Amino acid sequence: DQQVKQNSPSLSVQEGRISILNCDYTNSMFDYFLWYKKYPAEGPTFLISISSIKDKNEDGRFTVFLNKSAKHLSLHIVPSQPGDSAVYFCARIQGAQKLVFGQGTRLTINP
Amino acid sequence: GAGVSQSPRYKVAKRGQDVALRCDPISGHVSLFWYQQALGQGPEFLTYFQNEAQLDKSGLPSDRFFAERPEGSVSTLKIQRTQQEDSAVYLCASSYLAGGPGELFFGEGSRLTVL
Numbered sequence: 111d112q113q114v115k116q117n118s119p120s121l122s123v124q125e126g127r128i129s130i131l132n133c134d135y136t137n138s139m140f141d142y143f144l145w146y147k148k149y150p151a152e153g154p155t156f157l158i159s160i161s162s163i164k165d166k167n168e169d170g171r172f173t174v175f176l177n178k179s180a181k182h183l184s185l186h187i188v189p190s191q192p193g194d195s196a197v198y199f200c201a202r203i204q205g206a207q208k209l210v211f212g213q214g215t216r217l218t219i220n221p
Numbered sequence: 222g223a224g225v226s227q228s229p230r231y232k233v234a235k236r237g238q239d240v241a242l243r244c245d246p247i248s249g250h251v252s253l254f255w256y257q258q259a260l261g262q263g264p265e266f267l268t269y270f271q272n273e274a275q276l277d278k279s280g281l282p283s284d285r286f287f288a289e290r291p292e293g294s295v296s297t298l299k300i301q302r303t304q305q306e307d308s309a310v311y312l313c314a315s316s317y318l319a320g321g322p323g324e325l326f327f328g329e330g331s332r333l334t335v336l
Contacts, residue, residue, distance in 0.1 A: 114263075116263075142322050142323060144323045151329065152329055153225070153312055153327030153330055154264065154312070154325075154327050155327065156325065156326075159321060159322070159323065159324070199263050199264070203322055203323045205277070206276075207269055207323075208266045208277065208280075209325065210266070211263030211264050211265070213261070213262055214263050
């Protein structure tokens, strides 16, 4: 049962524009969601998180939105930069510590 | 070192061989995790330690997989009698108790190829 789903395997955006990465989830109760970013041959790195008591969390160019009624979260990157090209994973916490990841979306920023 | 260190970075094994993958977490990090990432997929949880105690091993796919962290620092993931479906990147991550929920520091991974 896929608890966290990223339906777009890839996304291409022009430099300077907004990138929007999407994630859907099931089985919602109190939840905590995170976004991780992964470059080739490196481990994932934490980017931003949001608790289900909030609708929005912002950190510089990165904003995560949580729509609880739609069971949907999104990551907005604005303006997009070439260094943002990477694979992005959404994840939720299950239990005390376990992370459940989506399949990932490969973001390519074109100059 | 400053980050989570994993070795070997690459391992090729013949089917049926045993392999051992090592993880050196960030110094002082109490929690340690192992994840398995198949090609084109997100990481999948294998097991979790707090200090030397293995608190959750629900993600280990079979009894061929075994993990230990005897002194609460370095951890080893052992796979016995490897099968082709074990081919994946094995990621180790650590975290400190005061950190935010789910904020893990990942190593670069050990890529296992079983022929």
